[in-house]
Structure formats: C-alpha cells, structure tokens
Amino acid sequence: MTHMRIAMVAAAVAVFASGCATKDWVKHVVGKERVETEQRVGQVEQRVGQVDARVGSEGQRLEGRIGEESKRIDAVGMKVKSVEEATEATRGVATAARERADVAVVRADEVDGKLTRLWTSRHKRSVVDTVRVQFGFDRFELDDRAQTTLVTLVEELKKNPALGVLLEGYTDPRGPRSYNLELSQRRVDAVRRYLVTNGVEMWRIDALGFGPLDGKETPDAQKRRVTVTLTLSE
CATH class of the missing domain: 3.30.1330.60 (OmpA-like domain)
Known part of the structure; x- marks a missing residue:
C-alpha cells in the first residue's frame, strides 16, 4: 500500500513537472515570436517612413515644377498681352494714317477746285x-x-x-x-x-x-x- 502511494505521488510529480516544462516552452516560443514580430513591424515602419520621405520629396519636387510652370504661363500671358497691346496700337496708328489720307484727298480736291476757279476767273x-x-x-x-x-x-x-x-x-x-x-x-x-x-x-x-x-x-x-x-x- 505504501509503495502504491509512493508510485502515485511520483506520477503526480512527473505530471506537474511536465506541465511546468510545457509552460516554459510555450513562454519561450511566444516570446521569440513576439520579438520577431516586433522586429518585422519595426522594419515595416522603417520602410513606410522611407516611402513617406520619398513621397514627400517627390511632392516637393512636383510642387516646384508646378510653380515654375505657373511662372512660365504667367510670362507667356504677359507676352501675349504685350503683343495684343502692340497690335491694337498699330491698328490705331493705321486707322489714324488712313483718316489723314482721307483728309488729304479731300483737301487735294478742294485745292484743285479752288485753283480751277481762280484760273478761270483770272482775266x-x-x-x-x-x-x-x-x-x-x-x-x-x-x-x-x-x-x-x-x-x-x-x-x-x-x-x-x-x-x-x-x-x-x-x-x-x-x-x-x-x-x-x-x-x-x-x-x-x-x-x-x-x-x-x-x-x-x-x-x-x-x-x-x-x-x-x-x-x-x-x-x-x-x-x-x-x-x-x-x-x-x-
């Protein structure tokens, strides 16, 4: 009877010891997985940061190009406006010249008429x-x-x-x-x-x-x- 109890106690101790060993192993495995996961998360975050940096740099570059293109467009607009103003001024000069020519023609006709009248009545x-x-x-x-x-x-x-x-x-x-x-x-x-x-x-x-x-x-x-x-x- 005594031997049987001893055997039972030994068995219980073995089971308990085995249970403790299993828990330690689980903790070890879980801890290792956690470390690896945290490392992978850190790597992912680092890559995300690098991508963000590249995106930010590219965005700044694009904004700079957009600014330059806007300035070029404004410059072209100013040149177009200058050309339009010069064209309008030229048109005005041409109109004035045409009006002066018309006046000169009328004036010439008047002179011809007066000369004819004076010549006719000279005697x-x-x-x-x-x-x-x-x-x-x-x-x-x-x-x-x-x-x-x-x-x-x-x-x-x-x-x-x-x-x-x-x-x-x-x-x-x-x-x-x-x-x-x-x-x-x-x-x-x-x-x-x-x-x-x-x-x-x-x-x-x-x-x-x-x-x-x-x-x-x-x-x-x-x-x-x-x-x-x-x-x-x-």
Missing part, C-alpha cells in the same frame, strides 16, 4: 492792291503787326463793296511738304477769320494755302506769309 479781275502778312517760324497766329496791316484792308473793303480778296498762304521749305501745306492753310484761315470777324463777307474772300516757297533768292522769313490781294471784277 475777269484786276489787281487793286497787294500786301503781305508775315508770320513767325512755325506760327499761324496773327501778331500785332499783322493785325495792324489787316485793319487798313478791312476799312478799304468796307468802303468798296465791289472789291474782292484773294488770300495765298506760304511757308518756308523746312520740314515735310504735307505739314507745310497744312501750316500755310492755317495761316490763310487766320487771316480770313480776322476779315470775317471784322465785317468782311465770306463770299468776297478766296483763300488757299500753297505750302512751301522754294527759291534761295528770297529769305525764309519772307516766305512765311499770306499774300493778300484786293481785286476788282471787270
């Missing part, structure tokens, strides 16, 4: 008197001397209703001919305006600007004038 008039109204360089305003000269003419025209007036404007040859032609007409218009303002009827006045006077024998200062001719119809 029907006799010259009564001729005076010169002088102007400064590049000027068309009447100064005191010019107005004093015209006062006498106005009085003569008022006394003699049969008298007519022929105004011929001139300039010196300096500068473009087209500009001088316009300047000579402005001088003629200034004299005509003075005569009309002081009571001379418009229909009695023929006025025409002939532009520059050539010829070295006449000083330039004397070329800047309006020749006023009093005429009497025959």
